[in-house]
Amino acid sequence: DAGVTQSPTHLIKTRGQQVTLRCSPISGHKSVSWYQQVLGQGPQFIFQYYEKEERGRGNFPDRFSARQFPNYSSELNVNALLLGDSALYLCASSGGTTNTEAFFGQGTRLTVV
Amino acid sequence: KQEVTQIPAALSVPEGENLVLNCSFTDSAIYNLQWFRQDPGKGLTSLLLIQSSQREQTSGRLNASLDKSSGRSTLYIAASQPGDSATYLCAVIRSGGGADGLTFGKGTHLIIQP
Numbered sequence: 001d002a003g004v005t006q007s008p009t010h011l012i013k014t015r016g017q018q019v020t021l022r023c024s025p026i027s028g029h030k031s032v033s034w035y036q037q038v039l040g041q042g043p044q045f046i047f048q049y050y051e052k053e054e055r056g057r058g059n060f061p062d063r064f065s066a067r068q069f070p071n072y073s074s075e076l077n078v079n080a081l082l083l084g085d086s087a088l089y090l091c092a093s094s095g096g097t098t099n100t101e102a103f104f105g106q107g108t109r110l111t112v113v
Numbered sequence: 114k115q116e117v118t119q120i121p122a123a124l125s126v127p128e129g130e131n132l133v134l135n136c137s138f139t140d141s142a143i144y145n146l147q148w149f150r151q152d153p154g155k156g157l158t159s160l161l162l163i164q165s166s167q168r169e170q171t172s173g174r175l176n177a178s179l180d181k182s183s184g185r186s187t188l189y190i191a192a193s194q195p196g197d198s199a200t201y202l203c204a205v206i207r208s209g210g211g212a213d214g215l216t217f218g219k220g221t222h223l224i225i226q227p
Contacts, residue, residue: 004156006156033214033215035214035215040219041219042117042202042204042217042218042219042220043157043202043204043215043217044217045213045214045215045216046214048212048214055212056212056213056214058214088154090156090157092157092215100144100145100206101145101147101159101162102147102159102204102215103159104149104156104157104158104159105156106155106156107155107156109154
């Protein structure tokens with residue numbers, strides 16, 4: 001069984017640009033969450049989607065948005081990139097409302113220059 | 114607001130030692146607690162999940178305990194090996210729906226010396 005897959009693995013963007021990160025959950029998982037991890041810190045919660053609806057949002061500006069597709073894959077979009085958005089972006093999938101064990105992908109390393 | 118603290122921040126021990134990593138959280142109203150391992154620049158690997166009604170979970174050389182009332186969890190690693198070198202993160206989630214997401218500590222950076 002494939003685990004959580006994220007693409008791309010690395011990318012470099014310029015300040016002010018927009019970026020889209022992609023995530024495919026484990027087969028059968030309906031919940032996808034996004035996290036931002038800066039160096040030396042634990043991951044910070046950005047969004048949770050379940051059954052294509054946003055169920056939770058962390059303390060991030062409106063430049064961050066996401067969506068979930070009918071096949072439960074998800075995209076995270078960040079507009080007007082700032083240098084401080086440079087981080088490892090992690091996607092996690094879980095089974096659903098009661099099965100919250102989270103399984104993470106390998107992450108996307110975003111560098112903003 | 115839930116806060117998770119992990120002590121120590123870093124630990125270096127010789128191979129073969131048994132060791133304990135500590136995690137504390139400020140709000141005891143949690144749904145479950147999960148321990149992860151993270152290798153440099155990589156994603157997180159789930160090690161153990163403890164439901165709020167459970168006291169401990171075991172997997173191989175790993176044992177995690179949970180004392181919800183005191184807001185503490187420990188991860189015990191038996192007979193440590195160089196391959197155990199990594200950052201260990203604990204995280205709690207407040208509700209079954211997961212709408213608040215996981216709240217993580219900053220991790221314990223573990224080095225096992227050969």
